[in-house]
Amino acid sequence: xxxxxxxxxxxxxxxxxxxxxxxxxxxxxxxxxxxxxxxxxxxxxxxxxxxxxxxxxxxxxxxxxxxxxxxxxxxxxxxxxxxxxxxxxxxxxxxxxxxxxxxxxxxxxxxxxxxxxxxxxxxxxxxxxxxxxxxxxxxxxxxxxxxxxxxxxxxxxxxxxxxxxxxxxxxxxxxxxxxxxxxxxxxxxxxxxxxxxxxxxxxxxxxxxxxxxxxxxxxxxxxxxxxxxxxxxxxxxxxxxxxxxxxxxxxxxxxxxxxxxxxxxxxxxxxxxxxxxxxxxxxxxxxxxxxxxxxxxxxxxxxxxxxxxxxxxxxxxxxxxxxxxxxxxxxxxxxxxxxx
Ligand code: ZN
Numbered sequence: 290x291x292x293x294x295x296x297x298x299x300x301x302x303x304x305x306x307x308x309x310x311x312x313x314x315x316x317x318x319x320x321x322x323x324x325x326x327x328x329x330x331x332x333x334x335x336x337x338x339x340x341x342x343x344x345x346x347x348x349x350x351x352x353x354x355x356x357x358x359x360x361x362x363x364x365x366x367x368x369x370x371x372x373x374x375x376x377x378x379x380x381x382x383x384x385x386x387x388x389x390x391x392x393x394x395x396x397x398x399x400x401x402x403x404x405x406x407x408x409x410x411x412x413x414x415x416x417x418x419x420x421x422x423x424x425x426x427x428x429x430x431x432x433x434x435x436x437x438x439x440x441x442x443x444x445x446x447x448x449x450x451x452x453x454x455x456x457x458x459x460x461x462x463x464x465x466x467x468x469x470x471x472x473x474x475x476x477x478x479x480x481x482x483x484x485x486x487x488x489x490x491x492x493x494x495x496x497x498x499x500x501x502x503x504x505x506x507x508x509x510x511x512x513x514x515x516x517x518x519x520x521x522x523x524x525x526x527x528x529x530x531x532x533x534x535x536x537x538x539x540x541x542x543x544x545x546x547x548x549x550x551x552x553x554x555x556x557x558x559x560x561x562x563x564x565x566x567x568x569x570x571x572x573x574x575x576x577x578x579x580x581x582x583x584x585x586x587x588x589x590x591x592x593x594x595x596x597x598x599x600x601x602x603x604x605x606x607x608x609x610x611x612x613x614x615x616x617x618x619x620x621x622x623x624x625x626x627x628x629x
Contacts, residue, residue: 298600299348504567577619
């Protein structure tokens with residue numbers, strides 16, 4: 290009951306990459322970089338296990354950014370000539386690569402870190418990929434001329450990699466779709482359908498993570514404009530409830546998401562965000578258990594997974610470590626409180 294998991298990313302150690310940045314520069318190259326990525330992955334697997342988490346991830350140590358880590362391994366993309374583009378409905382500018390030709394995978398994308406993680410933990414292993422709609426929102430299109438067509442093309446590539454990750458022994462494949470909270474009507478209209486293409490044929494657990502973004506300033510400011518009640522999930526949850534995706538992740542703690550929206554997920558496993566990624570204040574076990582308790586009004590005990598609101602990548606390593614610990618301790622307290 291109340292398995293614990295992180296959304297996905299964790300901070301990169303200072304010897305691997307620049308710290309507290311969303312698009313950090315690597316500190317090494319070639320084989321040396323590969324070794325540093327492996328070392329950082331092992332470090333975070335150990336830290337998650339030591340904290341007592343039930344579902345372990347690679348912390349996304351081998352990719353520069355959660356979207357571009359995948360896109361880098363796709364043919365048909367000009368990664369040299371990046372352009373500045375407003376992303377997430379112009380919430381902030383990013384340097385994005387350009388799609389210039391039909392899309393094709395160059396080969397495996399995440400085999401190295403997935404196999405490494407699988408070899409070093411006996412716990413459930415979750416692996417994250419960006420969702421098709423969020424990828425489309427993080428690249429510039431100079432070729433397809435049609436968002437949905439391009440999303441479906443990316444979904445096919447994601448599906449190839451997801452099936453291969455499953456063969457590597459991954460237990461849960463999660464697609465990250467923060468764009469679902471930005472383009473709600475489109476998410477319900479074709480975003481979920483694209484997600485199902487990406488997850489086609491998977492027999493392992495599948496998940497989607499939908500959030501209000503990393504705890505960076507642009508996102509914190511955006512959240513201030515969303516009013517007293519954040520109802521973005523209301524539009525996409527019914528479509529997800531009908532989909533074949535097994536788990537849905539949402540922000541809860543310190544958000545203005547009305548908890549009753551979780552009812553719209555009917556039957557799904559729900560990854561409830563009990564850890565705030567926009568604050569360095571460490572949650573107490575009581576706060577975490579209280580958030581779980583509030584969610585239990587709408588989610589059955591055996592379907593609730595305690596999770597972070599989003600990735601921890603831009604945070605300091607010490608804060609992230611303490612937050613992992615808070616997550617595990619809070620879930621343990623919730624098991625005592627609500628376990629009977
Ligand atoms: Zn997120």
